[in-house]
Amino acid sequence: MPQDSQKLLWTPSDERMQNSNMQSFIDYVTTEHKISITTYQELYQWSIDNQSLFWESVWEFTNIISSQKYSSVLQGDKIRSAIWFENAKLNFAENLLRHKNDSVAIIFKTENEEPNSITYNKLYDQVASVASALKNAGVKPNDRVAAFITNSPEAIIGMLATVSIGAVWSSCSPDFGYQGVLDRFGQIAPKILFAVNGYSYNGKKHESQKLLEQIAETIPSIEKIILINSIETESKLSHEKVISYGNFIDKTATEIHFEQLPFDHPLYIMYSSGTTGKPKCIVHGAGGTLVQHLKELVLHTNLKEIDVITYFTTCGWMMWNWLASSLAVGATIYLYDGSPSYPRLSTLFDAIDEHRISIFGTSPKFLSVCEARRVKPMQNNSMESLQTILSTGAPLSQQNFEYVYRDIKKDIQLASISGGTDIISCFLLGSPLLPVYSGELQCRGLGMKVESYDENGKAQINEVGELVCTAPFPSRPIYFWNDEDGQKYKKAYFENSELVWQHGDYIEINKRGSAIIHGRSDSTLNPGGVRIGTAEIYGPVEALDEIEDSIVIGKKSNSDTLIILFVVLAEGISLTDDLVKKINLILRTNRSPRHVPSKIFQVTEIPRTISGKKVEIAVTKIVHGEKVSNKDALANPKSLEQYKEFFS
Numbered sequence: 001m002p003q004d005s006q007k008l009l010w011t012p013s014d015e016r017m018q019n020s021n022m023q024s025f026i027d028y029v030t031t032e033h034k035i036s037i038t039t040y041q042e043l044y045q046w047s048i049d050n051q052s053l054f055w056e057s058v059w060e061f062t063n064i065i066s067s068q069k070y071s072s073v074l075q076g077d078k079i080r081s082a083i084w085f086e087n088a089k090l091n092f093a094e095n096l097l098r099h100k101n102d103s104v105a106i107i108f109k110t111e112n113e114e115p116n117s118i119t120y121n122k123l124y125d126q127v128a129s130v131a132s133a134l135k136n137a138g139v140k141p142n143d144r145v146a147a148f149i150t151n152s153p154e155a156i157i158g159m160l161a162t163v164s165i166g167a168v169w170s171s172c173s174p175d176f177g178y179q180g181v182l183d184r185f186g187q188i189a190p191k192i193l194f195a196v197n198g199y200s201y202n203g204k205k206h207e208s209q210k211l212l213e214q215i216a217e218t219i220p221s222i223e224k225i226i227l228i229n230s231i232e233t234e235s236k237l238s239h240e241k242v243i244s245y246g247n248f249i250d251k252t253a254t255e256i257h258f259e260q261l262p263f264d265h266p267l268y269i270m271y272s273s274g275t276t277g278k279p280k281c282i283v284h285g286a287g288g289t290l291v292q293h294l295k296e297l298v299l300h301t302n303l304k305e306i307d308v309i310t311y312f313t314t315c316g317w318m319m320w321n322w323l324a325s326s327l328a329v330g331a332t333i334y335l336y337d338g339s340p341s342y343p344r345l346s347t348l349f350d351a352i353d354e355h356r357i358s359i360f361g362t363s364p365k366f367l368s369v370c371e372a373r374r375v376k377p378m379q380n381n382s383m384e385s386l387q388t389i390l391s392t393g394a395p396l397s398q399q400n401f402e403y404v405y406r407d408i409k410k411d412i413q414l415a416s417i418s419g420g421t422d423i424i425s426c427f428l429l430g431s432p433l434l435p436v437y438s439g440e441l442q443c444r445g446l447g448m449k450v451e452s453y454d455e456n457g458k459a460q461i462n463e464v465g466e467l468v469c470t471a472p473f474p475s476r477p478i479y480f481w482n483d484e485d486g487q488k489y490k491k492a493y494f495e496n497s498e499l500v501w502q503h504g505d506y507i508e509i510n511k512r513g514s515a516i517i518h519g520r521s522d523s524t525l526n527p528g529g530v531r532i533g534t535a536e537i538y539g540p541v542e543a544l545d546e547i548e549d550s551i552v553i554g555k556k557s558n559s560d561t562l563i564i565l566f567v568v569l570a571e572g573i574s575l576t577d578d579l580v581k582k583i584n585l586i587l588r589t590n591r592s593p594r595h596v597p598s599k600i601f602q603v604t605e606i607p608r609t610i611s612g613k614k615v616e617i618a619v620t621k622i623v624h625g626e627k628v629s630n631k632d633a634l635a636n637p638k639s640l641e642q643y644k645e646f647f648s
Contacts, residue, residue, distance in 0.1 A: 006437040007398075009405050010413065020432040022299050029057050040433045040443060041513050047446040048471060054447050055291065055474060059085070062294040062328075065098060066090040067260040074472060078498045080489065082472035084263055085287055091258035092267055092286040093164035097124050099305075099330040106153050107308070107355055111200050111338035115355070118153055120330070123160075125254065126153075130161035132253035137224055139191055141166030141259055142266065146190035146222075147315065148174055148181060148208070148215070150199050151337040154228050154245065155315050156324055158194045163267055163286065166259040170269040173314035174199045175610060178211050180632030182218060183278050184271050188481055189221035194245075196230040197237060202339040209237040216241050224248070263287030264478050268321055270421045273609050273633055280488060281481035284424045285474075292425040292475035293325035295446060300429040301359060301388065301415070303329050310334035311361030311390065312348065317611040318421045319361060319392065345370055349377040349408075356385035363393040363612050364400050365549075371403040372548050372570060378407050388413045388430070393612050395517045395535040398439040399543040416441045418505070418517050422493070425475045427467065427503065428515055439539070440514040448473055450515075452507045457496070464518050464533065467507040468500050476501070506533040523616035525554040526561045530594050534616060537565065537597075540590045541583060546573045549606045552597070553620040555647075564623065565597035566643070568606060575602040601646050605639040623647050 017023055022040070029046070030037050033053060037043050047054040052073040059073075068089035076082040097120075099105075105123045109115040118126070139145060145162040149155045149171055162169045172184055174196050185193070193215070198207040216225060216239050227237060228245045264285040271279040297303040309326050310333070313319040326333050334355055340348050340362075352360055377383055389404060389412055396416035404414050415430025418441060427450045428441040436442060444450045452465035459470075480489045493501050506518035518533025525532040537552045549568040554561040565583070569575065580600050587595040607615045610633065618628045622643045631637035 006440055007402075008435055009401060009438055010411070010436040012413065012432055012435070017433050020302050021304065022302065022432050025057070025061055025299055028061055029054075032057065040431050044444060044446060044513065048449045051447060051471060055084075058291055058295045058299075058447070062291075062298055064090065064291065064294070065095050070263070077472065079469070079472045079476050079501050080486075080494065080498060084472075084474045085291075086263075088263045088287060089260040090263065090287060090290075091164060091166075091260055092290055093127070093160045093256070094258035095290055096160060096325065096327040097127060097256070098328065100124055103305075103330065104332045105327060106156060107332060107334045108153050109334070109336050109351065111203065111342050123153075123157070123327075124256070126157045126249075127160045127164065128253045128256045129249040129251055130157055131164045131256050132250035133248050134161055134167065134192065135165060136250060137192060137248075139165060139167050141261065143167045143192075144188050144190040144269065145169055145192045145194070146185045146188070147171040147194040148176070148196065148212070149194055149228070149315050150174060150196050150230050151314055151320065151335050152196075152228075152230065153335065154194065155320075156327075156333075156335075159324065164256050164258050166261050166265065168266045168269055168283075171315040171320070172271075173316040173610060174206070174208055175201070175314070175635065176316065177632035178214050179630070181211070181215055183630060183632070184281070185215070186219050187278070187281050188269050190219070191221060192224050192226065193219075193222050194226045194228065196228045198231040198233060200231055200338055202342045205231050205233070207231070207233055207235055209233075209235050212237055212242075213239060261286060266478060268424065269481060270318060270321075270424060272421065273611075273613070278630065279633070280492065282422060282477045283479050283481055285478040288474035288476065288478070289321070289424055290325070290328070292423075292473070293322060294328060296322070296425055296429060297326055297329060299446060300426075300431060301390070302432040303331055303359065305330035307358045308332040308334055308355055308385070309359040309361075310336065310348075310351070310357050312336060312340055312363070312366065313361070314610065318424050321424060323361070340366055341369070345373055345375045346377065346380065349375070349381045349383070352386050353382045353384075358385050358387045359390065360386060360388070361390040361392075364391055364396045365394070365608075365612050367391065367396075367400045367403060368542060368549070371399070371407070376407040378409060383409045386412060388415060390415050390417055390430070392417045392419075392426075394614065395519065395538070396439070397535075397539040397542060399539065401436070401438040419445075420503070422477065422503070423473070423475050427469060428517070434514075437514060440510075440516055443513055444509070444515065450507075450509075452509045453500075457500075462508065462510055464506050464508045464531070466521060467503045467505040467517075469503065470500050506531070520616070523553070523620070525552070525563055527554070527563055527594050528560060532563075532595060536591055537563075537587065537595055540586045541565070541567070544583065544586065546570055546579055546582075551606045551614050551616060551619055553616050553623060555598075555620075555623050562598040563596070565600045566603045566606070566619070567600060568604065569602060575600065603639075603642050605636060605642075607637070607639045608635050609633060610635045619643055
């Protein structure tokens with residue numbers, strides 16, 4: 001379907017546009033720089049044509065706190081080596097803790113406990129206690145502090161305390177297995193490990209003591225494990241390195257000394273998915289993360305001090321880091337730890353009403369499950385406070401879009417956003433000034449020169465191509481850990497040119513400036529030499545009532561590629577010849593004969609990463625008789641076993 005014929009689902013009201021932060025920013029830059037800008041498209045063009053002016057405007061508009069002003073905004077045209085905000089000195093935590101008042105900073109809810117809240121004043125005090133304790137434990141700038149932790153206030157507090165003194169924070173969720181934790185934290189040699197004794201999920205308790213004992217013995221750099229009792233358990237972790245959280249913190253500390261550091265001082269270490277080998281350790285800088293997150297939260301997400309924002313995430317996904325930056329705006333963060341379907345699928349929708357959440361972040365998987373199980377918040381909840389729904393982790397299908405507007409809320413901005421751990425932010429986002437079309441991401445992010453490249457490296461419109469970024473942006477990784485010669489970094493994004501970031505997605509950009517993501521290029525199907533993004537198949541297939549989930553891969557056959565589709569069926573449905581014909585017909589009709597699978601198999605579960613992404617590469621390896629390494633990177637590694645049956 002040509003993009004220009006996509007269905008219009010929502011248009012912002014004049015009042016909403018005029019009251020948006022994006023409109024205020026347009027008013028600011030037009031006055032400050034004496035230029036004429038009236039639309040988002042004009043603002044976007046100005047932002048990529050005048051990068052230094054644009055990023056300086058973001059810095060000033062969002063009131064970034066720094067102890068020393070920059071001498072220049074941008075030097076150089078190579079993405080990796082460009083110098084941003086030279087000579088600036090700042091502290092990331094100081095910017096997030098700027099709002100010392102009695103408004104609510106964090107609301108925290110677990111599956112079986114009542115919600116509790118922390119004010120900004122209380123948050124500052126608790127960060128001061130942990131920061132002082134970390135200093136007393138010998139933590140210095142550039143040391144690593146890791147966390148095996150739930151999505152809790154202690155995670156936010158630990159992160160802010162760590163980065164306030166210039167140390168580097170890295171976290172993962174407690175559903176990671178031993179090898180998954182070792183593959184990550186073992187590479188970065190942390191001095192301190194914050195760890196929970198377990199977690200609850202879907203009504204069941206999972207203890208962590210044995211895993212932590214293994215970690216204590218196999219990562220020698222860890223000097224102390226700060227144990228947080230997140231569940232009640234009779235088991236005790238007894239190890240010389242272990243100290244309880246309550247005994248560790250310095251209750252006498254009341255002030256924070258915010259270490260003033262260069263713009264590109266290391267802030268976070270993030271990890272690639274690790275499904276094809278040991279995960280890459282991606283280091284992000286404090287200044288680049290801060291200015292990019294504030295651009296995205298304030299301008300694209302329209303986050304204000306009065307808002308309550310949530311994203312269903314764990315501490316092992318970059319959306320946790322992104323959500324935490326909302327504190328810099330003075331908004332309230334709602335943290336939920338547990339299953340989104342426990343005790344019922346309406347749990348998060350109920351929370352929206354109870355806590356007047358205005359910005360709700362989720363995933364296509366969650367929306368698909370809600371639709372399949374006929375969850376209709378429009379009928380059963382108020383949804384009065386909700387202004388924006390964000391979705392990422394995978395392409396959002398037209399089916400997902402139409403479910404939101406039919407069954408959740410009609411007057412809502414649905415922003416499908418896309419970027420990744422690699423840039424700790426987004427290439428494509430929403431805009432409060434733009435309409436929403438079914439299946440489309442509203443716009444390219446301000447200052448992000450995103451293009452669709454054909455096979456000859458030429459930018460194109462209305463055609464599927466490689467997602468590239470062709471100008472510097474401040475949130476690029478500052479380096480990879482243990483990559484002294486920079487070759488891992490170069491291979492990951494710059495194999496063809498250091499002027500062009502290759503992101504690994506297939507994208508189609510239209511004349512309006514909106515876009516469709518067609519899936520990962522490393523899982524692209526090539527039947528008969530025709531490139532097909534996996535999302536092109538998921539959309540029509542998962543729109544069928546009979547299909548709950550699916551995964552598609554390409555199987556080599558002589559000199560060609562065969563499309564193999566695996567489907568999870570709705571309860572009571574079986575894969576009959578008629579259903580196979582129905583699937584093939586809808587793909588042939590809505591896409592092309594090339595999209596029709598050679599084989600369709602029924603499975604009970606689709607393998608996914610812990611952050612919820614389908615793992616086409618792992619299934620592809622199994623189909624070709626290859627070994628899948630690092631299964632600990634998967635949320636459900638046992639699901640892979642059934643795929644062996646079809647090609648053994």
